[in-house]
Every structure is written in C-alpha cells, then in structure tokens.
Amino acid sequence: MFPCTGMVHIQNLHLWSEFMKAPETVKKFHLLKTGDTVVVAFSGGADSSALLHWLCKERDVHKLTVYAAHIHHGLRGKEADRDEAFVRRCCEKWKVSLFVLHVDVRVEAARTGESEETCGRRLRYAFLEQKAGELHAKIATAHTLSDSIETVLFHLTRGTGLAGLRGIPASRGKIIRPLIETTRAEVEEYCARNTLSFVTDSTNFSHTYARNRIRLDVIPVLRGINPSLERTFSRNMRLFASDEAFLREETERLLKRAYIKRNRPWEQSGFSVSILRGSSLQGRALTLAAARATGFTPEATHVEAMKSLLEKGSGQISLHGKWLAEVEGNRLYFYIPPISLEIQNFSAPFVPGKTKIGPIFLQTSVVEMENINKMKTFSTHYFKNILDCDKINGKVVVRTRKPGDYYHPACHGVGKSLKKLFNEAAIPLTLRAYVPVIVDDLGIIWVGGFGPDMRCAQSASTQKAYFCKTVWNDGEDKGVK
Numbered sequence: 001m002f003p004c005t006g007m008v009h010i011q012n013l014h015l016w017s018e019f020m021k022a023p024e025t026v027k028k029f030h031l032l033k034t035g036d037t038v039v040v041a042f043s044g045g046a047d048s049s050a051l052l053h054w055l056c057k058e059r060d061v062h063k064l065t066v067y068a069a070h071i072h073h074g075l076r077g078k079e080a081d082r083d084e085a086f087v088r089r090c091c092e093k094w095k096v097s098l099f100v101l102h103v104d105v106r107v108e109a110a111r112t113g114e115s116e117e118t119c120g121r122r123l124r125y126a127f128l129e130q131k132a133g134e135l136h137a138k139i140a141t142a143h144t145l146s147d148s149i150e151t152v153l154f155h156l157t158r159g160t161g162l163a164g165l166r167g168i169p170a171s172r173g174k175i176i177r178p179l180i181e182t183t184r185a186e187v188e189e190y191c192a193r194n195t196l197s198f199v200t201d202s203t204n205f206s207h208t209y210a211r212n213r214i215r216l217d218v219i220p221v222l223r224g225i226n227p228s229l230e231r232t233f234s235r236n237m238r239l240f241a242s243d244e245a246f247l248r249e250e251t252e253r254l255l256k257r258a259y260i261k262r263n264r265p266w267e268q269s270g271f272s273v274s275i276l277r278g279s280s281l282q283g284r285a286l287t288l289a290a291a292r293a294t295g296f297t298p299e300a301t302h303v304e305a306m307k308s309l310l311e312k313g314s315g316q317i318s319l320h321g322k323w324l325a326e327v328e329g330n331r332l333y334f335y336i337p338p339i340s341l342e343i344q345n346f347s348a349p350f351v352p353g354k355t356k357i358g359p360i361f362l363q364t365s366v367v368e369m370e371n372i373n374k375m376k377t378f379s380t381h382y383f384k385n386i387l388d389c390d391k392i393n394g395k396v397v398v399r400t401r402k403p404g405d406y407y408h409p410a411c412h413g414v415g416k417s418l419k420k421l422f423n424e425a426a427i428p429l430t431l432r433a434y435v436p437v438i439v440d441d442l443g444i445i446w447v448g449g450f451g452p453d454m455r456c457a458q459s460a461s462t463q464k465a466y467f468c469k470t471v472w473n474d475g476e477d478k479g480v481k
Contacts, residue, residue, distance in 0.1 A: 020190050021181040022054055029170040031178055035063045037137035038176075041128055042068040042098075044087045047142035049198040050187045051179055055140065056094045068096050069131055071124050074104040075116065076203065083199050101127045117209070132174055143168050143177045146184035149233045150214050157210075159300065161284075162244040167237040183230045251284045258285070260331055268428045270333030277310045293334035296320035306332070329426040350396035350438055352466070358434040361471040362398060362448065368464060384411060384451030386458040387438070387466040394441030401437055407444035410457035421450055436470065 026032050038055060042048045055066050070087045072080050084100060091098040101123075109119035128139045148167035155164035170180050179187065191198060207213050223229045258275040262268060271289055276282050286306045290298045298306070298319055305317045309327045316326035322336045348355055355362040366389070405418040422432050427449070438446040445456040448470045452458075458465055 020050070020054075020179065020186050022051075022178040025170060025181045026178050029176075031171055031176040032062070032064070032138070037065040037067070037135050038140050039067045039069050039099075039128060039132050039135060039137045040096075040140045041124070041142065042070050042087055042091075043142075043201070044070070044083045044090070044199040045142075045201060046191050046196075046198040047144055047179060047184070047187050049090065049196050050190050050194075051140060051142040052090070052094065052096065053194065053196055054178075056096065065135075065137075066096055067099065067131070067135065067137065069099045069101070069128055071120075071127055072100065072102045073120050073123075074102065075106060075120075076201070079202060083201070086197075086199050099127075099131050129174075137174075139175045141175060141177055142179055144179045144182050144184050144187060145230055145234055146215075146219075148180060148237065149230065150211055150219070152233065152237065153214050153218060154211055157214075162240050162247065165237065166241040166244055167233075169241075181234065247281065247284060251281050251288055254279055254281050254285050255289055268331070268333040268335060268431070270331040273310050273313065273327055273330045273332055276332065282307060282310070289332075290319060290325060290334060294320055294323040296323070326428065328428060331426070333428065335428070345400075347397050347399040350398050355398050355436070357398075357400060357436055359431075360434045360436065360448070362436040362468065363471055364466050364468045366464065367467045383458070384449075385467050385469055386462075387446050387452050387468055388456050388458050388462045389464040389466060390462070391456045392440050392445060396438065396440045396445075399437050399439065400433055401435060405437065405444060407447065408454040409447070409450045410452050410454045411450070413454075418447065421447070425449065438468070 032038070040048065040052045040055060042052050052066070052068060055064060058064055059066050068087070068091050070084060072084050074080070076083075087100075088098060090096075103123050105116050105120045105123065108114075108123065109116045112119060114122070131137070132139045152165055152167050168177065168180060170177050190196075203209070204212060205216070207216065219229070226232055254275070255271065258271040260270050260272055271285075276285055279285065283303050286303050287298055290296075290302070290306070296319070302317070302319055302325075306325050309315050309317060309325065310332065312327070314327055316324050319325055319334070323334060324337060325332065325334050346357055350364070352364050352366055355364075367386075401418050406415060407418070408415040409421070418435075418437070422435070427435070436448040437444060442455075444453055446452045446468055448468075
C-alpha cells in the first residue's frame, strides 16, 4: 500500500480524481507499494501514454522505479516504425529506461499455427515476463474499463459462464492494471488536459477483428439504450466476480471431498464418481479437475462428455492432445495412455535382481528354506510374494500381459483371465500394460499384485523360493497388495 500521506497527494491530483480512477484503483486493489519496480507495457497509444505519464509523476513521491517495454510486431510497416520512434521520444523526455523487442509475428504464427493475434499476445507477454523477472518488477498494462466491457461482450458472444462475465481483473500474478476502472473516454480527457500526444493504431478501426466490431458497432448501440453503460457494466462485473469467487470456493471444497488418493502401486489418484454425480457444481468441478490434471481448460463439449461418463459409470473420452478422462469403478481420473510398442512387446530373462517395466520395478531375490519361515514375520503379503523354485519348468522370462493370458492364482483357487482379474481389482488401463508377468515353458507362474499360479505356490515341501515384489518408481516400496 502507499503510505497514508498518499491520500493527500491523490486528492491534490485533481485531474486524476476528476477524469481517471487510477489512484482509487491502486489503493482498492493494493496494486502498488512504496519502492516497487514497474515495467509498463508501452505501445504509445492513449491508454499506455496516460499510464506511463502518471507513474512517472508518482515515482518520486512513492519511490517507484519505472521502466517501459515496447514490442514491434513487424506487421504494420512504417506505421509500426513511427510508433517505436514516438515511444523512444517519450521515454527520453520522461527519463524512462526503455526495452524494445522486434519480432516477426506473421512468420512465427505461420510456424506455430496460431492466429497472428494470439501469437502476438504470447510473444508480448513473454517479453514482459522476461524483463519483469530480470528486474524483480511488476508489469503494468493499460487495460481500461472499456476494454473489460468489450471482453465481457466478446465472451458472451462466444459462450461463457460467470467467470467470463467478471471482465479483466485488476491484477493477475505480477500483472497490475491501474486503469481498469477508468473508461477510454476518461483516459482521452486526461491526455487532453495534460497535453499528452499519442499514436493511433490504424488496425483499431478495421472491422476484420471481432473486438473492433464490438467497440465500433455494438457499444454505441448499447450506450444509446443506456447512457450509463460503463458504470452499469462495472457494477455487474463486480457482482459476477463475487458470485464466481463463492462458487469457486465451493467447488474447491467439493473436489477436496471427492478426492481419492492412490493407495496401491497400480492405482491412479482421482475423484469419487458418486460424490461428483450428485452435485449441482458437477460441471465446474469437472472443468477445474481436468484443467489441473492436464494444464488445459476443457471445452464445453468435453465437460458434457465427462458428465455422461459419470452417469454411465464407466468409459473414457479424449480431451486436449493425448489426454484421456476415464471412469472406472467409482473413480474418475485423467491420464495420457502410456502404452508403447516397446512396453507391449517387453520380455526379459527372469533373474534375481531388479527389472524395470515403465513405472514399476520387479524385484526378486532367492530365499533358502531356513529363511522362508522368517519371511512371514516381516512380509505382510508373504504368500503372494513367494514362488517355489523347484516347481518351475524350463526357461523363465518376465514379460507384460498378452491377449488371452489366463492362469490359476493360488489365492483365488480358480482360473481367471488377466483381463478379468484386472477388471475386478479396478487396475486402471493406464497401468495394466506395466504389470509384470512371469512365465515358464508351461505358462504363467506369477503376476504382479496377484501372486503365484497354484502349481508354483509355496508348500510344506518348498526348499528354495524366489521372493518377488513390485516397487513403484517414486521410491516407495508398496509391496504387492
């Protein structure tokens, strides 16, 4: 926060109090404090010129260190060169250190497949973040209330929930927006009263861009219906933001209650289907859970598909990229299918020691008769871990499962296919490809998590055995459960 004496100074800035809301916005949202370093995104337009001008007036009073950053996008030829020259003159006049980045947005967009607008924004913020990181600074952008209203209308047109009706926030991370409660008209009035010149981007008047059409065509019509359009939208956006914050907190509580942690090596952490299915916040919870797991906000069609999965109680859908959402048992989880030809065709000689199969290690050691009984005292899963050496026939290998695999687990007493065993144990598809399977010339003799086949199980006559266990690659010995 600025010191208390800052209020006197703000009141003396009658031009600001009359025509712009920046001092009040800074105080309300705690955007700046004495001694801060700020990098201003300076295009040379009216908004950023007014913002940089004010910060320069404030820097001595509040010991601010002010820098400017300008990006030449390589899209507007001589006009862009003119803007850069103007920015350089302003910074020299106001004694502001300036950083300039030259990029060819058209070439970069063609390379990445982005739109030029999206690409330019990405490069612009990457440059600002880089400089702010080097200087341990905040980033000040000149977004106004008018920009925020245009954003809300754009979101409404494209489709949105409450989150899209909040407008542009006053801050996000290290980014601050002191003009976010000030209209574009108020900014221009401030420039006129302070005899500030500025440049105008000719593309702002092009109807090619959707946001321009909203600003040039839609806003004037709405203002004709409601002359107090900006203040009405400002009030509504505050209400939407408050409601969204409450619903976000409730969604966080729901996800926390629904969370299921991984208790066994083959399990995935996930969320309880039964808890999510009965909640009115289901859509929000699915959106938030998927975004956190994958790093991408799911589209509305994905959210509806996940709802259908919860209702069905099983199945999977594709999300962004290679990510899948799957429901199995009472668990919803997100993953990238890990199965590769290398894993599908994995096969290695069975020898004492450690064998790695993806995220799972199979550890085996030879145990003599005198130590077999001792195993019972320290292995809680003793029976599943022991494989009688003398009952093994011929060549022994470790491999991954194959279609049609079938064996008689000693702990079950009846023969079953691995597919059925895995389904009954709710082992996720994402990990089934990694479960170690030990076979000899007669067939399967041991399966990770299920123990030995009946014909190779330990008995009273066992003289020598293999002790087998699976270890998850996070270093935690899970044993075999």
